[in-house]
Amino acid sequence: MVxxxxxxxxxxxxxxxxxxxxxxxxxxxxxxxxxxxxHELTDDEIHETIDYANSRNREVRVVVNTLPSSTEIPALIxxxxxxxxxGAKGFMISDVGCMRLVNKLLPHVAIHTSVGCGITxxxxxxxxxxxxxxxxxxxxxxxxxxxxxxxxxxxxxxEVFLFKTPSGGKICPGKCMMSSYFSYRRWLDDEGKxxxxxxxxxxxxxxxxxxxxxxxxxxxxxxGQDLQIKTNPALWLDDLPAYLAAxxxxxxxxxxxxxxxxxxxxxxxxxxxxxxxxxxxxPDLSPFRPELENFHRRWKVERGSRDRRLIGExxxxxxxxxxxxxxxxxxxxxx
Amino acid sequence: xxxLSTNVxxxxxxxxxxxxxxxxxYLGDFSCLNYPGNFSADPESLAEAVDRVRALGKKCYLRLxxxxxxxxxxxxxxxxxxxxxxxxxxxxxxxxxxxxMLREMGCTKPLHLGVFGNLYTDATARVVKxxxxxxxxxNPELSLKxxxxxxxxxxxxxxxxxxxxxxxxxxxxxxxxxxxxxxxxEKCTFPCAKDHWxxxxxxxxxxxxxxxxxxxGSDLCMLEHIDALAxxxxxxxxxxxxxxxxxxxxxxxxIYREALTRAFSGQPLGALDDSLRELAGLAKMGLCNGYYFExxxxxxxxxx
Numbered sequence: 001m002v003x004x005x006x007x008x009x010x011x012x013x014x015x016x017x018x019x020x021x022x023x024x025x026x027x028x029x030x031x032x033x034x035x036x037x038x039h040e041l042t043d044d045e046i047h048e049t050i051d052y053a054n055s056r057n058r059e060v061r062v063v064v065n066t067l068p069s070s071t072e073i074p075a076l077i078x079x080x081x082x083x084x085x086x087g088a089k090g091f092m093i094s095d096v097g098c099m100r101l102v103n104k105l106l107p108h109v110a111i112h113t114s115v116g117c118g119i120t121x122x123x124x125x126x127x128x129x130x131x132x133x134x135x136x137x138x139x140x141x142x143x144x145x146x147x148x149x150x151x152x153x154x155x156x157x158x159e160v161f162l163f164k165t166p167s168g169g170k171i172c173p174g175k176c177m178m179s180s181y182f183s184y185r186r187w188l189d190d191e192g193k194x195x196x197x198x199x200x201x202x203x204x205x206x207x208x209x210x211x212x213x214x215x216x217x218x219x220x221x222x223x224g225q226d227l228q229i230k231t232n233p234a235l236w237l238d239d240l241p242a243y244l245a246a247x248x249x250x251x252x253x254x255x256x257x258x259x260x261x262x263x264x265x266x267x268x269x270x271x272x273x274x275x276x277x278x279x280x281x282x283p284d285l286s287p288f289r290p291e292l293e294n295f296h297r298r299w300k301v302e303r304g305s306r307d308r309r310l311i312g313e314x315x316x317x318x319x320x321x322x323x324x325x326x327x328x329x330x331x332x333x334x335x
Numbered sequence: 336x337x338x339l340s341t342n343v344x345x346x347x348x349x350x351x352x353x354x355x356x357x358x359x360x361y362l363g364d365f366s367c368l369n370y371p372g373n374f375s376a377d378p379e380s381l382a383e384a385v386d387r388v389r390a391l392g393k394k395c396y397l398r399l400x401x402x403x404x405x406x407x408x409x410x411x412x413x414x415x416x417x418x419x420x421x422x423x424x425x426x427x428x429x430x431x432x433x434x435x436m437l438r439e440m441g442c443t444k445p446l447h448l449g450v451f452g453n454l455y456t457d458a459t460a461r462v463v464k465x466x467x468x469x470x471x472x473x474n475p476e477l478s479l480k481x482x483x484x485x486x487x488x489x490x491x492x493x494x495x496x497x498x499x500x501x502x503x504x505x506x507x508x509x510x511x512x513x514x515x516x517x518x519x520x521e522k523c524t525f526p527c528a529k530d531h532w533x534x535x536x537x538x539x540x541x542x543x544x545x546x547x548x549x550x551x552g553s554d555l556c557m558l559e560h561i562d563a564l565a566x567x568x569x570x571x572x573x574x575x576x577x578x579x580x581x582x583x584x585x586x587x588x589x590i591y592r593e594a595l596t597r598a599f600s601g602q603p604l605g606a607l608d609d610s611l612r613e614l615a616g617l618a619k620m621g622l623c624n625g626y627y628f629e630x631x632x633x634x635x636x637x638x639x
Contacts, residue, residue, distance in 0.1 A: 026338065051441070067474070069457035070484050092578055094433065120507065121405045122434025131462060141507075146405055167394070175402070176504045177476055181551055181632035182540060198631070199476060201455070202531020209540070214533045216514055216544075227514060229533065229549070315537055321631070322381060 002244055002251055005061060005159075006267045006272060007254035009039040017253075021271035024059035025049065026092065030254060031193050033063040034090075034116065036205035039257045041072040043082075048089045054233040059089040065114035066122070067201040068093050069194055077101060084109050094174075094201070097133055101133025111251075114161060118174030122150040128192060135250055140165040140233055146274045148246035159250035160243060162270060165233040167208065179207040182314050198314065207314040211307045235266065235299065237285055237292050241277050254298045258302050266295055337565070339592055340494075340572040341584055342398070345372030346380050349387060350415060355576075356588030361427055363398035365449060366505050366548040366576065368407065368418050369523050375400050375412065378417030385421050386498045394424040401429035401451045402507045402562050408436070415440060425470070428452065429505075434466040445469040447494065450502050455481075460489040470494055470571060475501045483567055492571055495564060497557040498587050498614070499575030500543055500550035501625050501632055511546040529618045530578070532619075545578045551632055552620035558594055558607055560627075560636045565598035583617050611622045 006022035007013035014025045027049055028040040050060045058196050062083045068076050080091055090110030093099045099111055112120065112135040113128050133156035138147060141164075152157050174298055183198020184287065196202035213226035233254075243251075253270060255263045269291055277283045340359035343349050349595055354360060362384055363375030374380060375398050388395035398633070403411050411433065414491050418426065419442060420520035426442070429433050445472040448454055448463050454471050463471065469478065470492040473482045479495075486493045515526050527546040534541045534552075543550030555575070557564065564572070572590060576584045590610045615622055628636045 021529060067453065069455070069474075069481055070457040070488060073456060073458055094453075095456055095459055097456045097460070097462050098553075100462055101458060118402075118451075120402045120430065121408055121432050123408065123435050124430065125432070125436040149405065155439075175506070177474070177501075177632070178503050178542070178549065178627070180476055181501070181503055183631050186629060186631075196476075201474075202476060214535050214540075217534065218529045229510070256514050281561065307436040316526070316617075317631075318537075318539065321633070 002248060002274065003059075004253065004267070004270060006043065006253045007256040007258075008049060009035070009258070009261055010260060011041060011045045011049060013256075013260045013263055014041075015052060016260055017267045018053055018056060018058050020264055020267040021269050022253070024056070024061055024062040024089070025053060026252070026256075028063040029083075031189070031195055031203045032066050032068075032076065032079070033207070034065055034114075034200040036258055044194065046083060046088075047086050050083070054087050054103070056105055060087070061090040061092060061110070061112065062088045062096075063092040063114075064091045065094040065116050066203050067116060068098070069202075071195060073098060075191055075193065077105065079111075090134070092137075094287070096128070096269075098134055099128070100131045110120075110157075113137055114174075115139070116174045122146075122153050122164050124151050125154045125156050129154055135159045136162070137252065144242045144246050146237060147168055147243065147248065151247035155247040158247060159252055160248050161233070161252050162235055163233040163252075163254045164236045176210075177201075179209050179314070180204075182209055182233055183207060183317050185317060198317070203311065208310045209308045209314050212311045232303065233293060235295055237273065239287055240273060240285070241283055255299075257306060258299065262295070262298050262302060269295065279309065337570045337572060337573050338394070339574070339588065339595060340394075340396075341576045341588065343374075343578070344370060346349050346374055346384060348581070349473050352561055354391070354393070354588065356585065356592040357393060359394035359396060361396045361398050362388070362490045363427075365398045365401040365427070365429055365451075366577070367527075368400055369509075370408070370527075373393070374398070376414065378414050381414075381418050381423075382421055388531070389422060390403060392541055396420070396427055396447060397423045397424045398427045398449065399429070399433055400401070401449065401505050403433065404437060404507060405613060411425075412436065412440075415442070419444070428468075431463075434463065434468070438466055442467065448472060449599065450475065451505050454485070457485045457488040460485050464489060464491055471609060472496070472573075475503070475632065476626050479564075479567070480629070483569070486569075493569065494571045494573050495557075495569050496501075496555060496573045496575050496625075497561070497564070497591055499555055499573075499579070500553075500577075501544070501555050501623075502548055502550055502575065502577075504549035505633075506547050506549075509546040510544055510549070527578075530619075532555055541606045543578065543620075548577065550575075550578070551623065551625075553623040553633055554614070554618035556611075556618070556622035556635075557624065557627070558590065558610060558614065559604075560589070560624075561594040561602050562598045565595070583600040586617060 006017035008027040027315035094114040094116030180199035210229035368376040412463040425445040429451040
């Protein structure tokens with residue numbers, strides 16, 4: 001039976017998605033989960049969410065998928081042990097060294113690789129399975145056939161996003177450091193945890209600089225178009241029966257940084273879709289399409305609002321750096 | 336003492352370039368298998384190339400494709416099969432699945448983990464060391480202090496880029512082709528031979544794009560800190576020259592060879608103004624220090 005895993009960007013969102021039929025909710029830990037702190041949970045909130053989920057025979061997966069500094073690892077492992085003791089059933093992790101450590105310390109917990117692992121082929125999956133990953137999240141662009149092949153060849157649990165990117169654009173995340181290149185604010189908290197504003201890998205948030213308008217030029221000539229560097233993924237529907245037939249174990253609803261209401265409605269929608277597929281030998285998903293289109297519109301509005309805010313923060317950082325005179329240095333160049 | 340290395344994509348670049356300042360060469364472009372003559376994709380060219388580099392008295396490393404899809408794996412396997420009996424000093428790997436393949440193919444050569452291997456911790460360095468990795472290129476987001484920590488606590492050799500644009504993104508699709516109006520079904524005419532820039536006036540943002548890789552607009556420059564690197568007992572240094580001219584590679588290599596030689600023989604670096612001006616003249620968007628001093632990639636920190 002496929003597990004539908006839904007986002008818990010707030011404690012209220014956690015409650016809503018579990019009530020709407022998610023089998024599990026995934027929650028990020030403040031400073032440790034590739035999102036801004038407003039979409040991450042405190043330890044108290046995580047504890048309460050685990051209790052709420054377990055009382056309904058549902059599960060919590062805790063997202064600790066930053067790529068930590070070596071010296072942060074003891075603090076990360078201590079947190080994971082604490083959440084596991086509270087009843088968290090699994091963890092999303094990016095750093096393969098931490099994956100191996102967690103697998104040795106807590107062999108009973110599920111370890112999901114994060115998108116930060118940047119998987120591109122089935123050999124990657126074999127590697128990650130060998131060091132302890134129980135589930136691998138596959139990139140948006142893999143075909144159903146490739147997913148079926150990977151499942152057959154590796155036996156590792158397969159997780160896919162209910163989110164796909166059209167062809168084109170850059171790989172992100174896992175192979176992208178564009179945001180932190182443009183960010184200047186960085187501090188350590190009382191526990192020595194790195195909060196590098198602008199680096200999702202190091203405890204901050206991606207500033208979405210790929211989503212602003214860029215001029216693209218050859219040598220000194222502008223190609224005459226403003227463009228965005230990365231295409232945005234969208235929720236999908238029609239291939240779901242094929243994905244389930246291919247052996248997908250876990251469907252991940254995106255949206256920790258969307259509104260509680262939008263995520264609640266999306267989870268309710270996919271619960272109905274999955275129940276419909278389970279109840280039919282030849283499911284017809286066409287009646288669901290208009291609702292999906294509506295979600296696409298709502299999603300785009302919320303994403304645009306968030307992107308503008310984050311890009312604005314990146315611009316403020318750049319202005320601050322220019323005023324402080326700490327940006328790139330030109331010396332008196334000899335040409 | 337120390338090793339200064341850089342990268343060479345193709346036989347043509349190897350023939351034309353002046354690599355006299357370098358101790359070792361990484362052969363191949365790990366980002367694009369279609370690049371003309373790319374050593375990373377052309378098993379036929381490897382024997383002659385490795386002989387040529389070795390005859391120059393340099394170490395020779397082979398770069399393997401960074402983001403292979405399932406469809407690319409057979410071609411990658413053919414490159415590895417051709418390279419295994421050749422006298423390469425090491426293979427550079429960016430992909431964990433390729434590490435797995437190499438072990439199962441019986442590879443006993445030293446392995447280097449490349450920049451897109453996403454190495455952030457000593458724990459991960461210990462994992463890849465178990466797969467035969469002897470040298471790691473820490474993720475560019477790491478500070479010098481973090482790189483040294485990984486070296487000492489794994490332990491393992493770390494490669495320290497000292498100059499050149501910072502690799503920020505790698506992709507399995509070509510951004511230049513997508514936006515040049517070319518028909519994706521037609522044979523690539525390599526518009527990437529020209530310099531492509533992504534720029535944004537607000538915030539003075541710039542990035543260089545080579546199609547399947549996006550690099551920092553500014554050039555990382557650690558010339559003013561070479562003595563500190565030597566004092567930290569770092570020994571493997573690298574000039575990132577993907578997408579740069581032969582003149583750039585020769586000039587940057589000469590400047591850093593001189594500085595490293597002085598630093599490792601205990602002499603002061605002396606006045607660097609002329610060298611810095613020359614390096615700045617080669618950098619269209621200025622110089623930076625990357626993330627080495629625990630800040631943004633664009634920041635430049637001069638000597639105290």
